[in-house]
Amino acid sequence: MADARLRRVNKEIADCKNDKSSHINIELIDNSPFHLKGSFKGPEDTPYAGGHFDVDIVIPESYPFQPVKMKFLTKIYHPNVSSASGAICLDILKDAWSPVLTLKSTLISLQSLLCSPEPNDPQDAEVAKHYLTSKASFEETARYWTMVYAGGPGKTGSAAGQKQDEVAMAGLEKAHVDQFESLGFERGKVIDALRRLNYRGANVAKINDDRVVEELLK
Amino acid sequence: MSSDYENSDNEYFEDDDEIMDEDDGSASDMEVDGFDNGYKTIGNKRLKSYEVDYEPLSQKQIEDTMKNEIDYISGLCGVDADVASLLLRYFDWNREKLVDKYMDNADGVKTNAGVSPPEKPEPSTASSSQIESHTGPRRSTRRANSSEAQKQSKTKAIIERISPPVEEPYMCPICCDYNPTDTRSLACEHKFCSSCWSEYIKNKVRNEAEQWITCMAEDCNIAAPNQFVQDVLAEDPAVWNRFKELLVRHYVASNKNLKYCPYPSCTYTVSCPSASSKSSLTTIVPIVTCGASPTHKFCFGCNIDDDHRPVVCAAAKLWLQKCQDDSETANWIKTNTKECSKCQSTIEKNGGCNHMTCKKCKYEFCWVCMGPWSEHGTAWYSCNRYDEKASIEARDAQSRSRASLERYLHYYNRWANHEQSAKLSVELYAKTEKKMEEMQMTSVLTWIEVQFMKKALDEVSKCRMTLKWTYAMAYYLESGNEKELFEDNQRDLERAVEELSELIESPLDTDTITDLRQKVTDKTVYVQKRNEIVLEDTAQGFQDGRWKWNCSVDGFD
Known part of the structure; x- marks a missing residue:
């Protein structure tokens, strides 16, 4: 299955590169396709507009059957993100994960989390x-x-x-x-x-x- | 459990057809409590008052019971066994609730339970078979039904394989493989390649211990039937077995009369209906042993992995909690702190002079004599007023509050002492083993004749366990005659155990060995009797509601 994981991640990275419309960017950290840096723009009409947010992405061994590990590298003031560590509280990164979700779709979900914070289920x-x-x-x-x-x-x-x-x-x-x-x-x-x-x-x-x-x- | 109930239960399953033909409703009338499956308990063995009635069950036995449940629902709702299994699991094996809801709105239940996709025209083959099983002879057995379903799914799979979407080559969205050799999908028809299914299910079963496996597609709640899981795991019998175990565990967890053996990798279950309600735990201590090994002893009522007889679960839990919170802290407090003589706040003096000012009530006092500082006048830094009346009073107040701590430590130390001895018993067993060999060599005693030593040691460890928990019990007992009687029994047992312990550990003397044997054997019998008395009297006391606690214990009023 190891090659399936690599194949899938490579395809996801390529897809993201080819897709200019979503403004989601994924790049490699230290040359391994299993440790990545994702970035996206803060959504308009939110306090995050105009910001550029980096996310640390670690692809686990059993990806895509286990969710990716993501945390904000850029410090951000948001109820569902730890202001100290960047840890994210989002259901799809935990039990609501599904193997059909991709890095891109997950990053888009993060982006939309910035639009609609859920203060009743806080991380911070x-x-x-x-x-x-x-x-x-x-x-x-x-x-x-x-x-x-x-x-x-x-x-x-x-x-x-x-x-x-x-x-x-x-x-x-x-x-x-x-x-x-x-x-x-x-x-x-x-x-x-x-x-x-x-x-x-x-x-x-x-x-x-x-x-x-x-x-x-x- | 009354015997006629059992009979009706068995009868019901055997004469399935007859009853079903007469009336569907009657079946559910008979089974008022969906979880009473007529487990037989060890009825003919005479139980002591501190023992509970229970039955160990193997995984196979539970699976059979599950199968009965599934067959029942399968027949009643006219669905195949796999669907019945999903429905039952969705309702946490609550048969009544399932039947109730199902009769109300079958399609809605099926959609919610992830059996069939919502409001989508069913593929013709599937729907026709469902109608068939509704209208056809209800009696149609499970076997026929499931083979039909199998055939059906096979044909479906074949159709899929021979007719892939024409326009573009199919790519599995999970592993991004083009034209995988084999694909599968659930009722929702979200198609993925078989190796991804296999990885997915393996991950769910192995890492998440999940028996409810849904489709991999996002927001799709369709659940995988057992046959599907088995097919996918065809090459991983270990994972399939684990899945079956998870099914059993889920069933056991849903039934309050059952509890899974907590020992690692043990697959036995214990049925103990008499300890299933919380209120019953105020009168009995349900220590049970699973069928796999006599060492797999655990409490049915709580998670304490210890035979905590004679004390009931709630009090034992309270005690363990207290020990965890208090024991070390209490020791430290005792040696390093004093209480303010006015407001009793605990104060640690970590430097400075003896003129103390309580941070809380601002009371000024002398650390040495605990008397008020005002009486010390100008005698700063030295206390020469030890015998003054005020300071005596202050020390009295302090000693009173210390008394409760002392009291706790009294019980705790004895409790811990017995626990420690129990831990050392492994060593003692080895030592005794050696001694027994020595005896055989130096005296005329045979192997069988020296077994008295081991027997005595067994008894000692057992009694230490009882003794240990009697201290937890005594700590919470309200003072009075009852407690005195309890402590008398405790003392008698403790003394006897210590004497026997000493005998076992005494040095061997060839001349007196027969004498020793006699003594040890007699003492063992005596200790055994004392232990029985403590356990029986305490258990009887719980049943009579004789014990009164000195604080509020969960479940008692």
């Missing part, structure tokens, strides 16, 4: 909470991450070389961070604590300052 609980609390604030952060990490368009034009703003990165308000920093806490710690508490949108009113200080003292 903090991001999902952010999404559910304030979608506008979440989108702003996601857009910012797209700009910083995925080369997306920034408000100020060129994103390259721009100093990363930790506060925007965490999807927080500068005023809130400044408020607690002025109490004498380290800025990094304040950002961490506020992120953990999901200090955003309507939640700000629900969390009193004592709770924040308690978290900061932990």
Whole structure:
């Protein structure tokens, strides 16, 4: 069966090269057809628009009878993708896998996952909470991450070389961070604590300052 | 299980035709509980109060029962055996639910269960045969039915092979092979090459332990019938056997009267209807042995891989949980911490002076005497007020809270001690073996006459197991007369076991060997009796509801 696996993967790579319409790109990492890098553009009308996302692809031994292993190489702010490791929570990469699915169709599914996040089945609980609390604030952060990490368009034009703003990165308000920093806490710690508490949108009113200080003292 | 019930059950399967001809409905009336398959239990053997009634069953026996179920559904619904098997598996072998839904909407059930594709005109051969089996003589046996189906599928396969799509060469979408030698498809007609099917099924069976194999196409829920799986796996009998085992496992898992033997690669099942309900587990400890080997002993009621008699599953589980959480931690807490004398928070002192301020209640006290710091005045860094009344009180409060920890450790240490001894028993067996050989050489005793040693050792290990769990039991028993009686029995057994242990391990003396033999034999009998008493009395107590717990135990009110 080993040659069938190779034949299939080679065909999939070739198909992807020939297909210009889907804008899905697959290339080899370290010359093995079983370790690939897929990439696609962030879908329009989403906070990911304009970004260029790389995905690490590992073809398992028993492919296509076992799902491919995929994770984001590009950092992305999305409820179903780990903001730290890039691990993806998507049913077709697990039990809903079918041998007829291909690398291309899977990457397209990933692309559409960016259009329709499922915060109720999250990979990254903090991001999902952010999404559910304030979608506008979440989108702003996601857009910012797209700009910083995925080369997306920034408000100020060129994103390259721009100093990363930790506060925007965490999807927080500068005023809130400044408020607690002025109490004498380290800025990094304040950002961490506020992120953990999901200090955003309507939640700000629900969390009193004592709770924040308690978290900061932990 | 009443005997007339069994009879009716057997009668039913034997005189299948008769009943079917009379009335379909009567069959389901008789079988109110779909899972009572009339397993006979060891009824004639007299059971002790701590033993349960159960029956070990081989894979073959379960397969036969499954076949009966399948035949029943096959006849009732007028489908072939493979379809009946799929339907039953889809409904987790709940026959009543299946019949209910099927009579309501046969096509809908078939679509949901992945037997036939939704709202697509059936290929003429298949549909005609179905109509035939509906209208034809209901009695048509399984054999005839399945051979018919086989013929049918064969002709279908042949048609496929001789007439490939003309326009473009067929390529298997899985392995990208053009014109594969052989292709197969399920009822949905999604065609794939046979070697891909084989790899796919092998992967499902081997790696995912899955008995429900659906079509490889995306979002296609059509399930592979057994015949299809068998055909595909024709060259892999090992995988096919594994698949059959998975079918049995699924059946067993769906039936609460049955449990699969947890020992690795064992294929036996145990039927124990008396322990099938959760409430029954408050009165019995269903330790069973599967038919494969007497060492395959396990509890039917829970996952503890130990003979945890006499204590019931819920309490045993509670105890193990506690041990896992607490034992090491508790030891550490005992040696390294003290409790705040005011709010009882546990405090570890890891440096600094003896002036402690409780983080929680802000109480200030002295670490040495546990008395309030205010009374220490200016005597910082040294405590000279050990005997003051306040500090005595504080130490009293502390010792009270320590007492519960001490109590737990008392039981835990004894429990662990017996467990440790049980672990060492392998060594002890080897040692005893040697001793027995020595005896045969130095004395007039024959091989058969020295077996008393092994017998004694067997008894000791068995009793250590009982003793071990009596400590878990005693920990949760409410103090009172009942508990005292329990502990008296426990003490008698423990003393006897230790004495016997000592006798077994005592050095051999040629002159007194007959004397020793007498002593050991007597003691073994005594120990055996004490063990019986503990087990029987405890089991009887559960049946009478005599035991009261000092905390809430799952299942007891």
